[in-house]
Amino acid sequence: MRVVAFGYMTWGRRTIEAILAAGHEVPLIVTHPDSDNAYEKIFNESVAELAADHSIPVLVRNRADDAEVIERITAAAADVMVVSNWRTWLPPEVFSIPRLGTLNVHDALLPAYAGFAPLNWALINDEPEVGVTAHMMNAEFDAGDVVLQRATAVTDDDTIVDLFDRTLAMFGPITADALELIASGRTDWEPQDRRAASYFHRRSDEDNRIDWTWPARDIFNLVRAQLDPYPNAYCFHGDRRLRILAASVTETPYGGTPGRIFIRQGQGVVIVAGADARRGRNPGLVIERLRTDDGAEYTGVEYFTRMGGYLTSHPV
Secondary structure, three states: OEEEEEEOHHHHHHHHHHHHHOOOEOOOEEEOOOOOOHHHHOOOOOHHHHHHHOOOOEEEOOOOOOHHHHHHHHHHOOOEEEEEOOOOOOOHHHHOOOOOOEEEEEOOOOOOOEEOOHHHHHHHOOOOEEEEEEEEOOOOOOOOOEEEEEEEEOOOOOOHHHHHHHHHHHHHHHHHHHHHHHHOOOOOOEOOOHHHOOEEOOOOHHHHEOOOOOOHHHHHHHHHHOOOOOOOOEEEEOOEEEEEEEEEEEEEEOOOOOOEEEEEEOOEEEEOOOOOHHHOOOEEEEEEEEEEOOOOEEEHHHHOOOOOOEOEOOOO
């Protein structure tokens, strides 16, 4: 088939690579310009370079709703369009141009986690599984009928990097398989249950700030959802920012005031957590490894040489 491809960053590149490897003709690629957003600098394998390597015409746009985009897609005479990690809304006059419609590939188990940073948000929310959805595009963001969906279980040992690696490996195969189904003439796709839909915003520095009134389990999930190369979860010890690189949840309850630097445990230090920590029924969070803003890294016991005092969400 002739496939116009919209893609950005590593997700977009891997998707387009799979389209080409499956033998489809790609007459046009549309991608975003480079971004200063911290999250968009992490997994940023260039789609524009891929287009150049294959001598494929490329358009670079923040938004793809202008007359030239419409004219170029129309002239490409595509059977179908594939979208992967496109960051802005595509209007119907764009996604409806190909005769078989437009397939979007999204790293979430839709209808939940539409929008941005779905893996980070899903891990923070302690979801039991994550995955990738290939769906037909309609006028609502990430809301079209599902062609294929594949999942992977999340364990307590998983970090955001593990989930990234496993879901990224799904992008190429699910795209190729979905295109094969579309080429077969099938149109009996599964509508999304919009009652189960959720939509998430882009993550920013504020979203990584630790709130010690959260349960220890929630903070643990935030930490592992923001490990390198993502911006780390952080808190403050006095006026010094601490970026938390490894943490765990205690089996023993620890009572008191949220944020209290309580007791050593192995190479880590237990911090009291939870809004109702005063009742003494909550587990604590063990800070096992951290980094200060000068780049120095410490185990919990190396940094916290004395017990007592508090960690806070803002400098004091």
